[in-house]
Amino acid sequence: QVQLVQSGAEVKKPGASVKVSCKASGYTFTGYFMHWVRQAPGQGLEWMGWIKPNSGDTKYAEKFQGRVTMTRDTSISTAYMELSRLRSDDTAVYFCARTPAVGWFDPWGQGTLVTVSS
């Protein structure tokens, strides 16, 4: 079955960077876009951007431009999201989610909690 498995929880200090991985299985990794969405504690969902695995093309939400980098390794069907210059308000659960070229998110990874604290 189609599955996205993310890396484990992280604790980072303000100003540091974090890199979260998302390993895909059960489908052709290069055939779908991979998006990243985050959810602060007790809050709603916020779209961060996508990567197109077959080309490496990316599109980021303006809010994260300059701080986020999305990459992939097609040999191991894994997408990555790196967020730099972390602040306390970056504390959130970060999800990867697959979409067709344009569309809805399905499925989602299980989420990775990133805690930013001094």
Next chain:
Amino acid sequence: DIQMTQSPSTLSASVGDRVTITCRASQSISSWLAWYQQKPGKAPKLLIYKASSLESGVPARFSGSGSGTEFTLTISSLQPDDFATYYCQQYHSYPYSFGQGTKLEIK
């Protein structure tokens, strides 16, 4: 950017009730709308796409309707497993955006 507004923010209902959640877009998004269910500590789960298409495996008591700027998610007869938070999401244009969520609570 397209703003998505859900109402109500919280809904109290009983098992067997029919409930409706509304989602409004700040501009027309045609039928480019999805609905998700999220339970505490879990990832969102796709229920509806293209405003009214039921995702495979989702019970038929869930239905979606609407187009343009106004959309609804209806649960025809609430089951205990349905108490969760529901989000709408537009994928008409970037940045993709979500409603703020509707928490469905047991009355």
